[in-house]
Amino acid sequence: MPVTLSYPGVYIEEVPSGVRTIVGVATSITAFVGRALRGPVNDPVRIASFADFERSFGGLWAESTLSYAVQQYFLNGGTDAVIVRLTNGGAAARFSLTPEAGADNLVVEASSEGAWGDHLRISVDYDTKEPQPDLFNLFVTELDPDTGKPRATETFRNVSILAASPRYVGKVLKSESALVRVPDPHPAPVPTVRPAAIAAAAPVGPAAAGSNGAELGFAQYEGSKAQKTGIYALEKTDLFNLLVIPPFTRETDVATTTWAKALQYCQERRALLLVDPPALWRQVADVTNAGTGVDSLNLRQENAAIFFPRLSMADPLQENRPAEFAPGGAVAGVFARTDAARGVWKAPAGLEATLLGVTALTTKLTDAENGVLNPLGVNCLRTFPVAGNVVWGARTLKGADRLASEWKYIPVRRLALYMEETLYRNTQWVVFEPNDEPLWAQIRLNVGAFMHNLFRQGAFQGRTPREAYFVKCDKETTTQNDINLGIVNIVVGFAPLKPAEFVVIKIQQMAGQIQT
Numbered sequence: 001m002p003v004t005l006s007y008p009g010v011y012i013e014e015v016p017s018g019v020r021t022i023v024g025v026a027t028s029i030t031a032f033v034g035r036a037l038r039g040p041v042n043d044p045v046r047i048a049s050f051a052d053f054e055r056s057f058g059g060l061w062a063e064s065t066l067s068y069a070v071q072q073y074f075l076n077g078g079t080d081a082v083i084v085r086l087t088n089g090g091a092a093a094r095f096s097l098t099p100e101a102g103a104d105n106l107v108v109e110a111s112s113e114g115a116w117g118d119h120l121r122i123s124v125d126y127d128t129k130e131p132q133p134d135l136f137n138l139f140v141t142e143l144d145p146d147t148g149k150p151r152a153t154e155t156f157r158n159v160s161i162l163a164a165s166p167r168y169v170g171k172v173l174k175s176e177s178a179l180v181r182v183p184d185p186h187p188a189p190v191p192t193v194r195p196a197a198i199a200a201a202a203p204v205g206p207a208a209a210g211s212n213g214a215e216l217g218f219a220q221y222e223g224s225k226a227q228k229t230g231i232y233a234l235e236k237t238d239l240f241n242l243l244v245i246p247p248f249t250r251e252t253d254v255a256t257t258t259w260a261k262a263l264q265y266c267q268e269r270r271a272l273l274l275v276d277p278p279a280l281w282r283q284v285a286d287v288t289n290a291g292t293g294v295d296s297l298n299l300r301q302e303n304a305a306i307f308f309p310r311l312s313m314a315d316p317l318q319e320n321r322p323a324e325f326a327p328g329g330a331v332a333g334v335f336a337r338t339d340a341a342r343g344v345w346k347a348p349a350g351l352e353a354t355l356l357g358v359t360a361l362t363t364k365l366t367d368a369e370n371g372v373l374n375p376l377g378v379n380c381l382r383t384f385p386v387a388g389n390v391v392w393g394a395r396t397l398k399g400a401d402r403l404a405s406e407w408k409y410i411p412v413r414r415l416a417l418y419m420e421e422t423l424y425r426n427t428q429w430v431v432f433e434p435n436d437e438p439l440w441a442q443i444r445l446n447v448g449a450f451m452h453n454l455f456r457q458g459a460f461q462g463r464t465p466r467e468a469y470f471v472k473c474d475k476e477t478t479t480q481n482d483i484n485l486g487i488v489n490i491v492v493g494f495a496p497l498k499p500a501e502f503v504v505i506k507i508q509q510m511a512g513q514i515q516t
Contacts, residue, residue, distance in 0.1 A: 034066030069329030076333025093117025
């Protein structure tokens with residue numbers, strides 16, 4: 001609103017420019033779903049390094065294919081991950097602290113399910129700031145299972161046994177402790193008398209041991225969308241771009257139904273699913289087999305990509321002896337590394353796309369064999385002299401030649417997903433604005449600036465912006481009937497870069513100069 005002109009003089013009025021800077025979303029946040037040694041269950045946790053994974057989820061564990069996939073992801077250049085831990089019947093270790101007087105014990109349990117809680121120890125003393133009968137100090141120590149020495153310690157001073165107190169032990173542990181909790185609801189009457197003193201020299205161990213539970217099956221992975229469990233626990237996270245589901249166990253592949261549900265969910269969330277090859281695929285004939293090959297997976301969609309063969313890498317838990325691993329985690333790391341170095345529009349493949357830490361591939365493919373799999377939309381992992389082990393394919397599962405899909409290539413699909421997610425998040429301000437030419441002009445200005453920035457970075461074909469992209473929002477895209485219905489239509493087009501998948505070099509001998 002203009003200011004009221006009431007006195008002779010100069011008035012200042014700030015006029016909005018209509019500029020709303022569009023910032024691109026992340027492109028390589030990778031979600032991992034599977035079994036881990038410890039950590040919250042069905043609750044996604046974002047981490048930035050394998051050290052974060054060790055702190056929150058216990059690090060490498062022989063029974064966790066997830067832990068190896070995460071390690072390989074960060075080893076190959078990954079920088080941002082979301083971890084969803086699943087369990088199948090696990091239990092948290094429980095401690096029963098006898099009261100100073102009376103009969104009601106205080107129950108304390110490990111912060112998450114798993115046998116890791118068996119290595120916790122608890123001690124109690126009364127050296128509080130005030131000699132009140134409800135106050136006590138609680139000390140928690142986690143012992144290293146190999147050495148028996150303290151690995152982590154937590155101290156909670158002046159906590160109270162009284163639920164009405166602001167220092168109630170249950171509230172304090174819930175907000176401040178990474179190791180223990182007071183179960184809610186408490187399994188027995190909540191004591192009103194503080195626990196008996198436990199000397200630090202002889203701390204108490206769990207009264208009931210923790211359990212890692214059974215091996216995971218398709219039921220735990222597929223979960224419930226309504227309850228946000230399994231892969232749908234990712235509903236609790238804001239954004240992820242890649243989804244990796246490591247094999248259920250070292251001997252058990254991900255179920256076909258699980259891949260199908262994961263792919264459907266990736267389509268909803270504008271993410272790409274990285275599919276691991278079944279362990280039975282040992283040669284090209286296994287991949288092309290009608291009954292057990294790539295077509296039997298029924299995943300021919302643009303939001304999925306598969307890589308073959310599996311990787312042979314040193315296993316730190318087995319004296320660094322070679323072991324076989326699914327490639328999903330390492331390939332996701334290559335995606336992240338390529339995005340950081342070149343951009344999401346660059347194919348995460350080629351001599352630069354080296355697989356770090358990989359000693360060998362379980363199948364060494366030839367050019368001829370690569371030529372059989374590539375037209376089927378199967379991305380090959382190859383070994384070349386000097387370059388080593390590299391990703392040598394960049395097609396989606398919709399990229400089989402017979403399908404003739406516009407989403408044949410991974411970089412084209414990922415660039416489109418990146419643009420869709422960015423524009424979706426950065427055009428929310430348009431909702432409820434007056435639907436007329438001033439709004440359309442602002443949309444063209446802001447979306448056009450975003451597209452031009454991508455053009456300058458080399459994301460599109462074309463020598464000029466006109467050849468590379470267009471943004472249209474006017475009375476042609478939004479008719480009067482659209483306005484009456486509350487609709488504004490924005491049309492954005494772009495000319496994607498296609499990877500140079502086939503390089504043809506023509507060589508011709510020059511005939512000698514013939515003099516006539």
